[in-house]
Amino acid sequence: MVGLAGAAGATATSPTPAATDAGASATGPIAQQNNTTNASNGSSMGDSSIENGSMENASMGNASQMDNGSGMAQGQMAYVRIGHFSADAPAVDVLVDGETAFSGVEYGDVTDYEALPAGEHLVTITAADDEDTVVFNNTVTVNANQAYTIDATGLLDTGDEEYEFVSSNGSDDAPYTADGGAVVEAAQVSVGDDEDENASVEFNNVTTDGETVTVDSVTAPEGGFVAIHNLSLQDGNTLGSVIGVSEYVEPGTTEDVEVSLFEGVDGTEFTQSELRNNTSIPLIAMPHLDTDGDEEYDFVQNNGSSDGPYTANGGALVDQAVVAVGGEESETVSVDFDDQTTGGESVTVDSVTVPEGGFVAVHNASLNQGDALGSVVGVSGYLEPGTTENVEVSLFEGVNGTEFNQSDLENDSTLIAMPHQDVSGEDIGFAPLVLQDQTQPPANNASVRLVHTVPGIGAVDVTVGEGNNTTVLFDNATFRSATQYVQVPGGEYTLDVRAATANNSGEVVGSFDVEVENGTSYTATAYGDGSAEDVNLNTEVDGEIANLRVAHVSPDAPAVDVYLDNETFITSVSQGTITDYEDVTPTEHQVTITEADNRSAVVFNQTVPVQASDYTIAATGQVSAGAMTQFTPLVIQDNGTTPDENTSAVQLAHAAPGVNTIDVTVEQNNSTTVLYDNVSFSNVSSYVQVPAGDYDLQIRAATGSNDGEIIETVGVDVAGGEAYTVFATGETVDDLELVVAEDD
Numbered sequence: 001m002v003g004l005a006g007a008a009g010a011t012a013t014s015p016t017p018a019a020t021d022a023g024a025s026a027t028g029p030i031a032q033q034n035n036t037t038n039a040s041n042g043s044s045m046g047d048s049s050i051e052n053g054s055m056e057n058a059s060m061g062n063a064s065q066m067d068n069g070s071g072m073a074q075g076q077m078a079y080v081r082i083g084h085f086s087a088d089a090p091a092v093d094v095l096v097d098g099e100t101a102f103s104g105v106e107y108g109d110v111t112d113y114e115a116l117p118a119g120e121h122l123v124t125i126t127a128a129d130d131e132d133t134v135v136f137n138n139t140v141t142v143n144a145n146q147a148y149t150i151d152a153t154g155l156l157d158t159g160d161e162e163y164e165f166v167s168s169n170g171s172d173d174a175p176y177t178a179d180g181g182a183v184v185e186a187a188q189v190s191v192g193d194d195e196d197e198n199a200s201v202e203f204n205n206v207t208t209d210g211e212t213v214t215v216d217s218v219t220a221p222e223g224g225f226v227a228i229h230n231l232s233l234q235d236g237n238t239l240g241s242v243i244g245v246s247e248y249v250e251p252g253t254t255e256d257v258e259v260s261l262f263e264g265v266d267g268t269e270f271t272q273s274e275l276r277n278n279t280s281i282p283l284i285a286m287p288h289l290d291t292d293g294d295e296e297y298d299f300v301q302n303n304g305s306s307d308g309p310y311t312a313n314g315g316a317l318v319d320q321a322v323v324a325v326g327g328e329e330s331e332t333v334s335v336d337f338d339d340q341t342t343g344g345e346s347v348t349v350d351s352v353t354v355p356e357g358g359f360v361a362v363h364n365a366s367l368n369q370g371d372a373l374g375s376v377v378g379v380s381g382y383l384e385p386g387t388t389e390n391v392e393v394s395l396f397e398g399v400n401g402t403e404f405n406q407s408d409l410e411n412d413s414t415l416i417a418m419p420h421q422d423v424s425g426e427d428i429g430f431a432p433l434v435l436q437d438q439t440q441p442p443a444n445n446a447s448v449r450l451v452h453t454v455p456g457i458g459a460v461d462v463t464v465g466e467g468n469n470t471t472v473l474f475d476n477a478t479f480r481s482a483t484q485y486v487q488v489p490g491g492e493y494t495l496d497v498r499a500a501t502a503n504n505s506g507e508v509v510g511s512f513d514v515e516v517e518n519g520t521s522y523t524a525t526a527y528g529d530g531s532a533e534d535v536n537l538n539t540e541v542d543g544e545i546a547n548l549r550v551a552h553v554s555p556d557a558p559a560v561d562v563y564l565d566n567e568t569f570i571t572s573v574s575q576g577t578i579t580d581y582e583d584v585t586p587t588e589h590q591v592t593i594t595e596a597d598n599r600s601a602v603v604f605n606q607t608v609p610v611q612a613s614d615y616t617i618a619a620t621g622q623v624s625a626g627a628m629t630q631f632t633p634l635v636i637q638d639n640g641t642t643p644d645e646n647t648s649a650v651q652l653a654h655a656a657p658g659v660n661t662i663d664v665t666v667e668q669n670n671s672t673t674v675l676y677d678n679v680s681f682s683n684v685s686s687y688v689q690v691p692a693g694d695y696d697l698q699i700r701a702a703t704g705s706n707d708g709e710i711i712e713t714v715g716v717d718v719a720g721g722e723a724y725t726v727f728a729t730g731e732t733v734d735d736l737e738l739v740v741a742e743d744d
Contacts, residue, residue, distance in 0.1 A: 076144030118144035159422030167401030199310035203285035210274035267301025337417035344408035428455035439543035446516035456530035459500035544583035555731035648718035658732035692720035
């Protein structure tokens, strides 16, 4: 049984180059063959297949030719790789259309390219070996014969546990919001030792049926009511915002006050009867006086002239809550800040719920006049996600970005508690960056671009050289973006990554030595954890989406070295060896073959066009003086078909110079089937599809009826879902043998 040689490479995709007819001699030093000709009728077989999964069913009688079935030609393909540059993300798996395409990609790594059918795909990124932890799930469109890099960028945790709302001018650590407004609660804070009963209201987040809400506690020293307003109150709609009012409450404190909604408000006609189901909406509770003493709420119908709200320090007393309609009550952001008496140096916020962690800031009443930054008079330490009770907040200290001119609260005041997030204002959350890579680099220069994936350090410039010899390569590159490619002469460079400035002379945050070669494209990716002290650079070659290997099947040639574009490609390839595939760019390449370790002994030197596909350069023919054939490399485009899991695709390359044109047949169940017909030296058949399994291949002298003398019988084993090239090698019929290589 013949063993398998070769290694996996990218799947072939591009249209097949022009081919010569099977059986004809190669007319130039490079012959590319992808169709065989049926000697009996002259028609092209194309990619043939044995139908119905068995050799018996495929047979057409003794020495018969197979049906001319069509192979499963591959569609247009794109090429994709993954870069992991998210500093706090674990290793990731990447699924394409629900199937794992890349596994265990570590931070700082970039994978090889993998082939995908061109078009739209669902790309899912999960924690490695944990498909339930999904960090990205969206569609990505890729075009045929193009190369792409999908970079994982940004941070899963965008907080730093420092309150920077004021110092960042409001861009960081924004307040928690609900339905368009910041979540707040006001309290009357008295300065002194003894707490007196003052008007107050406590209205906590609640789940309701939509027809009523319950206000947890109302203190009305002179009796009165508690009205429920919608958020239009904050836009000045004092009367029209009232959507419900309680019955009269006696002087003092009343708990669990039920308020019916959309009814019982004299002076208002409602167009709805309840809150919409499965929604959450902020509502505001406001205690009102009974100024006319009739125990009837007349505030709306009297246009605000009677039964006005309780006030303190110039503002109406209010408390806001998020009301969920239907379903079970779930944890949402909230704050409970009760009236209190304090010594003036601190206040206590009774309860804060921050689902994603954060802070609770205390503002003075200037917040109500729009002074969101200057109103902050204190802030808590970092609060873990969830609910924290009895949070003490020191006043007039510890607010980054603010200098206070007092040290404690001097007068009774209205203060407002506001929960804040712990987030950066810059969009640095986890998100993929999809880049199209260059596949046609310039011949006489290197081509380089910069990708900026360091969160939180701002835009950067990249320069080379010093002083008057400084050259700007990339100007003002912003986070999560890629520059255009720039051309530079091949060589060694030190890249200085700087904070971006108008004159490109900002502080250097990292210096990196790189070496680039002419005729090659590169992506330099700056990555790190978000601090200027942790900036790294990853440099990868782009666009190598073609794959090239070398097969040494010349019977008398010594070991050879192969050069690509005058650079060493593969060395010391001995007779009978088929190398692994190596990545190359899909363009024209100068291919030079020499004797091993003797660069001046050139046996082949020619330009070879390469597309986005897999190729084998097969060293065929002879080098000996007086030989019957010349040494002639044969360029073969591999893997033109994609067989299913139960089928193999096999092509035949005739590389035996002393063997005339051949047929190849198999015999099973007393029936002979022709696999390859009339294949001559230095030519390649089409792929033929056969059921996976073991075969005894009969190599015959070619005849019109495919029943020539059997020269050799060789056993081969082919696996389902794989494509193979079978090389017929040897100098004469006496030493004819087959070498089988997997094309993948």
